[in-house]
Amino acid sequence: MISRPHVVIVGGGIGGLFAANALIAQDLRIAVYEQAPEIGEVGAGVFLTPNSVRHLQRIGLGPAVEKWGARVGQESRYFRHDGAPIAPVQVSDSSGWNATFGMHRADLVDMLAAALPAGTVHTGHRCDGFEQDDKLARLSFANGASAEADIVIAADGIHSELRPYVFAASQPVFSGSVAYRGLVPHERVPDWPTDRWQMWLGKGRHFLAFPVRAGKLINYVGFLPTDEQMKESWSAPGDPDVLRQAFADWDPRIPRLLSEVKITFRWALYDREPLPAWTRQRLSLLGDAAHPMLPHLGQGANQSIEDGMALATILARADRATAPSALTAYERLRRERVAQVQRGARENGLRYDSAYSDLGVRDAEIAAHAAFRKRLYDHDVVPEAQAAAAALA
């Protein structure tokens, strides 16, 4: 009978909650500590792709994704700013599996939280201290509470409190772009199609729209240049008129959609250089804490779900003594793949913002990018994580 490790996850966002579900499916003892007074997310969308949907299915959430998501299909397109089509969007893996869904972030977080046993998540716990030795890791919280664990997973986002315990503190890199995001009820734009992901590309800016919540809402994101280095935050309200003005002379479908925007939120876009290490003994990073990336491949949440599945698969056979070496194996498996996605997101941002003297070259790259997407979507972390776990045993 092996003695199973006790795992504490700091951060109850998409990454932390998915990891908790995947670890519980491996019979591990889990606690999640979240700083917010309750689990929840803001009003915006997230795009789920086959490389994470296969893991949501594995933890039993396939039907919930189908119910709460909005599947986007073959009519998905990239357009020039005036509406001239550029290329289709890759919406399936190489086998043709069309598991691409727009989701309301709150729906995804709610379904991940609801799938956990009662008492797993401790809200109102902001972690403010960490120490570890040969036997245990210890956490302290701003409310005076403390916790012990065999291993700790820091899923506490781009500003991770715990990352400096793994690697020297560093500043996030500002991209020079700000995203205006929000949702429009479909009933206000009844002609807007609910079966496709659409993006318009112009000089220094781009615009994205896709359906969420079974097509009841349309999620939009307008990416604009800015020299204002605001702290990235969901709570920074934006001026809908600034957004409308920025896209006023684009494809008329965009001004029409934006005419229905009442409230919008601004989010300055930051990433980090790939970190050279994610793990120190009993502590590992996951999701944006490990690899914050620009949203130009729509992969931040998808990669954090891959992280959680890799971690759970590698820890499946670990005991209290071997758990720290399992963390090293998890990092080895994930770090280079995610670094490629981080770099790819930066490169794709240049395409989306038309930073090309010859737009014909840009358009050809956009069309050819389907091959990269297929490789991304085909990837399944489980077989290689199983091999890594077997090598540890």
Ligand SMILES: Cc1cc2nc3c(=O)[nH]c(=O)nc-3n(C[C@H](O)[C@H](O)[C@H](O)COP(=O)(O)OP(=O)(O)OC[C@H]3O[C@@H](n4cnc5c(N)ncnc54)[C@H](O)[C@@H]3O)c2cc1C
């Ligand atoms: C404009 C934009 C569009 C995007 N679109 C997509 C997309 O379409 N698809 C996609 O896959 N990704 C997308 N992303 C990225 C995605 O949102 C993130 O990568 C993902 O949410 C990261 O999840 P996470 O759980 O690692 O971090 P977070 O969601 O940041 O969660 C961290 C959690 O930790 C908590 N926390 C923080 N500090 C502490 C502490 N000290 N103690 C306790 N709790 C703490 C926070 O309150 C939060 O709940 C987008 C990002 C942007 C900016």
